Amino acid sequence: MEKTEQSTAPIIVIDAGPIIHLDELGSLQLLSDFKKLLVPDAVWHEIEHHRPSAFNDKKISLDKIQVPQDRNAHIQIVCNSFNLDAGETEAIILCSNHPHSILLTDDAAARLAANALGLRAYGTIGVLLRAIRRKQLTPGDVIKKLEEISLKSSLFVRHSLLEEIIVKVKKEYGP
Amino acid sequence: MKTLQAELPDKLYEQIKILVDAGWFLDEKSVLTEALRRFLETHKPELMEKFIKEDIEWGLRGKD
Numbered sequence: 001m002e003k004t005e006q007s008t009a010p011i012i013v014i015d016a017g018p019i020i021h022l023d024e025l026g027s028l029q030l031l032s033d034f035k036k037l038l039v040p041d042a043v044w045h046e047i048e049h050h051r052p053s054a055f056n057d058k059k060i061s062l063d064k065i066q067v068p069q070d071r072n073a074h075i076q077i078v079c080n081s082f083n084l085d086a087g088e089t090e091a092i093i094l095c096s097n098h099p100h101s102i103l104l105t106d107d108a109a110a111r112l113a114a115n116a117l118g119l120r121a122y123g124t125i126g127v128l129l130r131a132i133r134r135k136q137l138t139p140g141d142v143i144k145k146l147e148e149i150s151l152k153s154s155l156f157v158r159h160s161l162l163e164e165i166i167v168k169v170k171k172e173y174g175p
Numbered sequence: 176m177k178t179l180q181a182e183l184p185d186k187l188y189e190q191i192k193i194l195v196d197a198g199w200f201l202d203e204k205s206v207l208t209e210a211l212r213r214f215l216e217t218h219k220p221e222l223m224e225k226f227i228k229e230d231i232e233w234g235l236r237g238k239d
Contacts, residue, residue, distance in 0.1 A: 008238060008239045009239060010239045082217060083213055083214075083217075102239075108217050108218045108222060108223050108226065109214075109217035109218070111226050112217055112222070122229065122230050122233050122234075123226065123227075123230050125227055125230040125231070125234065126229070126230030126231075126233045126234045127234070128234065129230065129231060129233075129234025129235050130233065130234040130235075130237065131234075132234070132235065133234065133235060133236070133237065157227065158220075158223075158224075161224065161227055165227070165231060168231060168235075169235075172235060
């Protein structure tokens with residue numbers, strides 16, 4: 001499908017979950033639509049450990065970013081209070097350092113912490129659905145990916161909720 | 176009370192043991208109960224559903 005222009009595409013700070021889940025679904029290329037993909041050092045190491053094959057996709061350009069140790073105390077306290085791991089914490093810090101950026105994470109606690117800090121956060125499902133709006137994939141392609149989530153990926157979404165999403169896509173874009 | 180049996184990675188168990196040995200927790204069970212309680216606080220079904228709905232809204236109707 002024809003790709004839309006990147007002028008409105010945001011800078012993304014990405015946690016390990018969406019990279020791993022999109023790679024499992026063969027959809028990592030969807031990330032190429034974003035202006036920049038910033039990967040904190042700790043997240044980079046998690047991916048290297050859990051899903052090194054994700055780095056093989058040459059269509060996407062991931063920027064490994066060293067997150068400064070001199071950290072904002074308030075952000076660190078919020079991250080600690082939500083028990084975020086090193087990768088999630090660095091992703092939140094990096095996102096807060098880039099105004100208007102979006103955090104991609106599939107971790108509920110990281111999303112809660114992001115909300116508490118006024119940061120925008122979405123997950124793998126959002127990236128898949130966005131692919132329809134950005135004309136990266138057809139609605140039919142995305143429905144197929146949604147159906148494959150429980151079979152091919154380690155992302156857990158309640159089955160009936162996935163069904164609801166599929167019905168919504170069909171309703172908005174036709175069968 | 177229910178009894179659960181679970182296998183933990185060695186590294187995770189070592190971290191639990193450090194906390195217990197240092198006197199921060201009475202025993203391993205207390206660490207696991209506290210950790211689970213905290214996890215469940217941030218992983219409520221209604222919360223995860225809310226996040227998925229935000230994903231749908233952004234995905235289908237977002238501006239960026």
